[in-house]
Amino acid sequence: MTHPTQPSTPALNRGTLSRQLVLRVTGLVALVAILLSALTTFATSQILTQQLDNQLVTQAGRFRSDFDDDRGPSLGDGVGQQSGVIVFQSVVRSGTRYVRAFYNGPDGQQLLSAAVREQLAALDTDGARVVRLEGLGAYRLLIKTSSSGVNVIGLPMARITEPIAGQLAAAGVLTLGAIAISFLAAREVVARSLAPLNRLAATATSVSNLELERGEVAVPVRVSTSDADPVNEVGRVGLAFNHMLDNVEGALAARHESETKVRQFVADASHELRNPLASIRGYAELTRRERDSMTPNVAHALSRIESESDRMSTLVEDLLLLARLDSGPSLDLQPTDVTVLMLNAVSDARAAGPDHEWALSLPEEPVFARADRYRLHQVLANLLANARTHTPPGTRVEAALRVEGTDAVITVSDNGPGIPEEIRPRVFERFTRADVSRVRRQGGSSTGLGLAIVAAVVGAHGGRAEVASRPGHTVFTVRVPRAAAQG
Ligand SMILES: Nc1ncnc2c1ncn2[C@@H]1O[C@H](COP(=O)(O)OP(=O)(O)O)[C@@H](O)[C@H]1O
Numbered sequence: 327m328t329h330p331t332q333p334s335t336p337a338l339n340r341g342t343l344s345r346q347l348v349l350r351v352t353g354l355v356a357l358v359a360i361l362l363s364a365l366t367t368f369a370t371s372q373i374l375t376q377q378l379d380n381q382l383v384t385q386a387g388r389f390r391s392d393f394d395d396d397r398g399p400s401l402g403d404g405v406g407q408q409s410g411v412i413v414f415q416s417v418v419r420s421g422t423r424y425v426r427a428f429y430n431g432p433d434g435q436q437l438l439s440a441a442v443r444e445q446l447a448a449l450d451t452d453g454a455r456v457v458r459l460e461g462l463g464a465y466r467l468l469i470k471t472s473s474s475g476v477n478v479i480g481l482p483m484a485r486i487t488e489p490i491a492g493q494l495a496a497a498g499v500l501t502l503g504a505i506a507i508s509f510l511a512a513r514e515v516v517a518r519s520l521a522p523l524n525r526l527a528a529t530a531t532s533v534s535n536l537e538l539e540r541g542e543v544a545v546p547v548r549v550s551t552s553d554a555d556p557v558n559e560v561g562r563v564g565l566a567f568n569h570m571l572d573n574v575e576g577a578l579a580a581r582h583e584s585e586t587k588v589r590q591f592v593a594d595a596s597h598e599l600r601n602p603l604a605s606i607r608g609y610a611e612l613t614r615r616e617r618d619s620m621t622p623n624v625a626h627a628l629s630r631i632e633s634e635s636d637r638m639s640t641l642v643e644d645l646l647l648l649a650r651l652d653s654g655p656s657l658d659l660q661p662t663d664v665t666v667l668m669l670n671a672v673s674d675a676r677a678a679g680p681d682h683e684w685a686l687s688l689p690e691e692p693v694f695a696r697a698d699r700y701r702l703h704q705v706l707a708n709l710l711a712n713a714r715t716h717t718p719p720g721t722r723v724e725a726a727l728r729v730e731g732t733d734a735v736i737t738v739s740d741n742g743p744g745i746p747e748e749i750r751p752r753v754f755e756r757f758t759r760a761d762v763s764r765v766r767r768q769g770g771s772s773t774g775l776g777l778a779i780v781a782a783v784v785g786a787h788g789g790r791a792e793v794a795s796r797p798g799h800t801v802f803t804v805r806v807p808r809a810a811a812q813g
């Protein structure tokens with residue numbers, strides 16, 4: 327019996343409920359964490375851009391309008407002091423262009439390169455925008471144009487992108503952490519909640535491995551009371567499962583009891599019939615001495631009584647044997663030489679059926695089987711009797727023995743007419759037989775129990791009986807386990 331082992335953490339195999347639950351929970355947490363990071367990053371970038379714009383507007387508001395003919399437009403108080411700021415003014419006054427273009431870098435104010443000046447001079451629409459400046463990177467620029475020229479003030483976008491990059495990195499780390507933690511937590515929670523279900527499955531498996539077909543059957547397994555708590559869902563399944571097992575056990579016990587009663591009745595009845603039958607046969611035999619003084623009719627009637635009571639004795643013995651085999655092991659299993667059994671059985675058959683052709687093929691070495699010698703002899707006798715009584719004279723019957731793995735295999739084959747098709751599938755069932763008159767003609771007595779006994783006896787040996795039959799070729803095969811030692 328195999329019991330599934332109980333994993334402390336769920337084996338996240340493909341298709342398991344554990345895997346689905348854990349993956350879904352983790353996926354959900356990942357989704358939420360990523361959404362949250364994206365949202366906060368977006369909000370932060372909005373706020374920072376707004377701040378940058380405010381600073382630019384404040385600075386731009388300080389540009390002064392007074393003008394010095396030597397130096398061009400004057401710069402407002404505090405304009406151009408912030409680190410990284412760029413200022414660009416290009417104004418035409420009385421036919422002269424005045425340009426101020428500097429960048430407040432780490433080493434103080436520096437003149438903007440010609441390329442950048444060109445880029446800035448080309449700007450002609452008012453407003454704030456991001457421009458990538460040659461050699462300086464991305465800048466947020468506030469542009470103000472007038473009829474006389476353009477004023478531009480700008481701050482580096484790095485003031486926004488750097489904190490955002492930092493925040494993104496932090497959010498990434500947090501998201502990964504959240505995913506890892508939720509994966510571990512979900513796995514643990516799922517393991518705990520599904521453990522009772524696994525135990526339930528283990529119990530169900532062990533029940534399904536019980537052999538409930540025959541005999542007295544107890545169902546010794548139950549779901550433990552802690553797993554059969556009606557408060558939770560799995561517990562309710564456990565409880566229902568236990569009730570079901572109680573029910574099954576009750577039903578099996580009832581079935582077993584009624585079967586036992588029937589078997590006992592058949593055994594008792596057969597047993598009780600033996601004595602009166604013996605008396606009838608005895609009295610019939612007594613009258614035989616006085617047959618000469620009887621009228622032929624009476625003599626015939628008496629001989630019929632004799633033969634029918636013989637037949638009935640056979641029937642009763644067969645029924646008794648079947649009833650015994652049904653009610654459990656009643657065989658005396660000993661290492662038995664099957665070759666000897668076959669020799670005897672075939673020589674009996676040859677004597678009983680001199681009109682048939684008999685053949686026997688045996689291996690060189692004796693073959694031992696764990697068998698009840700009388701019962702196995704009966705199996706052989708039944709098969710050989712069938713080959714004799716259900717086939718016409720002249721039929722060739724061959725009995726053979728061979729060894730196949732751990733089995734001794736006996737075959738009885740004949741080239742007679744074969745088993746009638748309509749009874750072929752159930753020849754091993756009780757009271758299955760074909761046209762009785764044909765058997766009578768050949769001097770046999772047919773009960774329909776011969777092959778049922780073969781099947782029951784061979785089954786009780788732990789073996790198997792089979793038949794293959796077509797007109798002209800019928801083979802009965804009987805396998806019994808070989809004996810390890812001889813005795
Ligand atoms: N070798 C055989 N050839 C043809 N028919 C057979 C053979 N063996 C068995 N049968 C058929 O199977 C039936 C069942 O056999 P069995 O159980 O021994 O009952 P019985 O011999 O008492 O009729 C027989 O009645 C017969 O019709």
Ligand SMILES: [Mg+2]
Pocket residue numbers: 708711712774775776777
């Ligand atoms: Mg028979």
